[in-house]
Amino acid sequence: AQRVTQPEKLLSVFKGAPVELKCNYSYSGSPELFWYVQYSRQRLQLLLRHISRESIKGFTADLNKGETSFHLKKPFAQEEDSAMYYCALRPTGAGSYQLTFGKGTKLSVIP
Amino acid sequence: ETGVTQSPTHLIKTRGQQVTLRCSSQSGHNTVSWYQQALGQGPQFIFQYYREEENGRGNFPPRFSGLQFPNYSSELNVNALELDDSALYLCASSLQGTGNTIYFGEGSWLTVV
Numbered sequence: 001a002q003r004v005t006q007p008e009k010l011l012s013v014f015k016g017a018p019v020e021l022k023c024n025y026s027y028s029g030s031p032e033l034f035w036y037v038q039y040s041r042q043r044l045q046l047l048l049r050h051i052s053r054e055s056i057k058g059f060t061a062d063l064n065k066g067e068t069s070f071h072l073k074k075p076f077a078q079e080e081d082s083a084m085y086y087c088a089l090r091p092t093g094a095g096s097y098q099l100t101f102g103k104g105t106k107l108s109v110i111p
Numbered sequence: 112e113t114g115v116t117q118s119p120t121h122l123i124k125t126r127g128q129q130v131t132l133r134c135s136s137q138s139g140h141n142t143v144s145w146y147q148q149a150l151g152q153g154p155q156f157i158f159q160y161y162r163e164e165e166n167g168r169g170n171f172p173p174r175f176s177g178l179q180f181p182n183y184s185s186e187l188n189v190n191a192l193e194l195d196d197s198a199l200y201l202c203a204s205s206l207q208g209t210g211n212t213i214y215f216g217e218g219s220w221l222t223v224v
Contacts, residue, residue: 044215101153
């Protein structure tokens with residue numbers, strides 16, 4: 001069985017400060033990892049995925065298989081980054097399309 | 112705009128009643144899945160449908176059931192409602208296959224009293 005852990009329920013940073021949202025996972029195989037974001041009164045939306053290795057809205061995340069982590073980082077936080085962030089895992093292989101989510105981290109950027 | 116729409120947005124039911132939630136998938140998507148998100152928790156996978164058949168299920172009892180229709184729209188049915196069923200129910204659609212992005216609807220808030 002797979003599991004995703006986000007150790008921080010709430011993270012508060014000042015505008016312009018670096019941000020790191022932690023995500024650790026447990027899975028015996030080779031997973032796909034994602035970060036989803038939910039802004040206030042909006043739907044859950046994909047922020048980025050490890051296989052694309054892209055930067056979205058200044059956020060990046062690197063999959064570290066040795067530490068089984070997929071931390072989300074941004075060098076300079078903006079007020080509009082305030083939202084709920086969910087790390088999610090999807091197993092690879094036939095028929096394995098379900099996402100397993102962490103409990104989420106609420107990011108609050110202080111002006 | 113992702114195109115996944117859900118109805119109703121909010122509803123209140125009494126314990127023991129039955130509820131049906133509806134979802135229209137994003138155009139062209141053939142796979143639909145449902146998630147339950149309790150307050151303060153991340154979404155939990157309920158089940159997935161592909162070509163009108165359930166092809167994956169999470170740790171939910173049989174009183175949670177679903178349907179997928181030929182036009183890829185879907186329903187989630189919950190019988191014998193319990194207070195702990197109060198949650199946000201999310202529908203998500205995608206194309207079948209790994210590597211495809213899953214898109215979520217805005218959800219249906221269910222309160223059981």
